[in-house]
Structures are given as structure tokens and as C-alpha cells.
Amino acid sequence: TQLLEQSPQFLSIQEGENLTVYCNSSSVFSSLQWYRQEPGEGPVLLVTVVTGGEVKKLKRLTFQFGDARKDSSLHITAAQPGDTGLYLCAGAGGNSGGGADGLTFGKGTHLIIQP
């Protein structure tokens, strides 16, 4: 059962445009993490949000955790070709069926930034 829904699944935009990726769930998570994965590599952590309503900024990337700790968004300003990749959200402390440290991942958003 997929507990984290990401949208859109695919996104192709021009360099310089802004975009937002959404991660929604019916479950409450103790924290949400955003990862970026490139072909042939494992996911790399971008940010962890813990508090409901929390906003974190990482250069041109802005991450927000919903007040109810069920959803999150990733906003990229002035996208660049180097932002191309698979963006994954992952919840910790949800009902993944795993132990305390098993992450529940969404299916990911495939982002392509065209020069």
C-alpha cells in the first residue's frame, strides 16, 4: 500500500521557470524527508522537516511541512539543468510496516529542466 502520493509524476520545464512538487498522505509522520536521486546512484538527502508548518530553504529550494504533518511541498525557483533528477519524499514514523527507522517513500517526481 502506497501511503505517500507525489505529484506530478513527471515534469519537464524550461530553465528559469519555477515549479512545485507535492507529497501528500493520509497518515501522520514524525518527519518528512526529501531526497534527490540520479541514475545509477542512491538517493541523497536534501532536507528533513519535523515540525508542522515548518519551512526550510536550501538555496533555490524551499521545503514546507504541512501543519498536520501529513503533507509537504518542494518549490524550486529559477530551475537550472543541474536540478534535473528524481525527487523523492519519504516519511519516517509512519505505517510502512517496518521498524522505527523504516522510511516510507513516494513514487517520486521525475524532473527535467531543459536549457
Added chain:
Amino acid sequence: DAGVTQSPTHLIKTRGQHVTLRCSPISGHKSVSWYQQVLGQGPQFIFQYYEKEERGRGNFPDRFSARQFPNYSSELNVNALLLGDSALYLCASSLAGLRQYFGPGTRLTVL
């Protein structure tokens, strides 16, 4: 410092065979987790081990098993391989459940 390493990088097996995948965590990390990532999907949690004991298990059949050794490295074993087991298998290590660092994965193809 070296990151999480996994071996082999790629592997091709046939249905019914058995496979063993290996993972070496970052030095000092005592926790290792295994994930399966099918093409087009996000990773799915399989197992988590801490100090050589299983701490968590995802919704995978008993054909999947794992263990952690005294040096904190880990093996994932899959018996009676099915076509649907074809995936990227990711290992992640962490310091007692904090931030997880993922390895590059092992690409398993079952024919």
C-alpha cells in the same frame, strides 16, 4: 571517508535461483537498512538491522532474509527468485536511526 558500498554493482540471475547482496556501512555506523526500488517506483523498506539484531521488517515474503555481521556489514538474501524481484536494491547506513546514507545500489535482473 568512504560512503556506503554495495556489491556487486549488477547481477543477472534466472528464476528460482538464490542471490546474496552485500553492503558495507559508513565507518562507525551501526545501523543498516535495505530497500527495494522497482523501476519507476520509490524505494520500499525491506529490513533494518542495528547492532546485529533485526529492528524492523517491511511487507516482503519470507524468501527475503538478511543478517548483520560483527563489523556491521550486512547481507541481503533472496531465495527462489521471481521475475518481479528485478529491481535496484539499496542499502542505507545510519548512526542509530538518524540521517540515512544510501549506497549506489545493486541492480538485480531476474530472467
